[in-house]
Amino acid sequence: MKLLLDFLPLLLFFVTFKYADGQPDWAAAFATEHLGFLVSGGKVGPTEAPVLLATLVVMLATIAQVLYLKLRRRKVDLMLWVSLGLVMTLGAATVYFHNETFIKWKPTMLYWAISTVFLVGRFLLGRDLLRKMLGPQVELPSPIWTRLTLAWIVFFLALGFANLYVAYSYSTEAWANFKAFGSTGLILLFTLGQGVYMSRHLPQESEAPAEEPKS
Incomplete structure (x- = not known):
């Protein structure tokens, strides 16, 4: 359930974009008629309408995600708050200026925020956040936790650059x-690779002593 909730805004963004991109004239007319008051100039063209509609949907979906967790009295993770703010x-800048560049930066800024949180926590505050999250379930030597944290930092930093590369080098559909x-x-x-690496460094269970033969 949590996995579905986490990926729901992304799924809705993709479905909305694909549907609107398949009929851009309808999307432009719909956006202009119903959402023109949100857009600079009051008119939306067929090229920007699909990503504008998808952006509005993902904004509403993220708000609904947070409200759902609050109503269920469940914790809203820090990264979800960051994602909501971004x-x-x-999203508001994308809609108002009908410029897709703003929303294309959102994944990169989220990935870099994740990387920064782990970097600051480990090397400035002396707190291994990954160990704090997984420590109660997994026992690993301290050097292994440090390597895993470094992997998270580097991976999400690189993923942020990859998003920008695709955003500026390919079409909006490809992005x-x-x-x-x-x-x-x-x-x-x-995540799978991290799990495999962690499994190789889990402490081995001590073998039970052999029973002495009965006399």
Whole structure:
């Protein structure tokens, strides 16, 4: 359930973008008629309408995600608050200026925020946040936790650059595909790799002593 909730805004963004991109004239007319008051100039063209509609959907979905957790009296993770702040700020700029560049920066800023949190926590505050999150379930030597934290820092820093490369080098459609499948797939592979690496360094259970033969 939590996994579905985490990926729901991304899924809705992708579905909305694909649907609107398939019929851009309808999307432009719909956005101009119903959302023109939110847009500078009051008119939305067919080229920017798909990403504008998808941006509004992801903004509403992220708000709903936070409200759902609050109503269920469940904790809202720090990164979700960061994501909400970014999507509302950059999303509003995307809609008002009908310029997709702003929302394309959102994944990069989120990835770099994750990288920065782990970097500051480990090397400035002396707190290993990854160990704090997983420590109660997993016992690992301190050097292994440090390597895992460094891997998180480097991975999300690199993923942020990868998002910008795709955003500025390819079409918006290609970027949407990368956002939905490319970056998500890379994160899943990275998480799987982390799990494999952790399993190699788990403490071995001591073997039970052999029973003495009965006389």
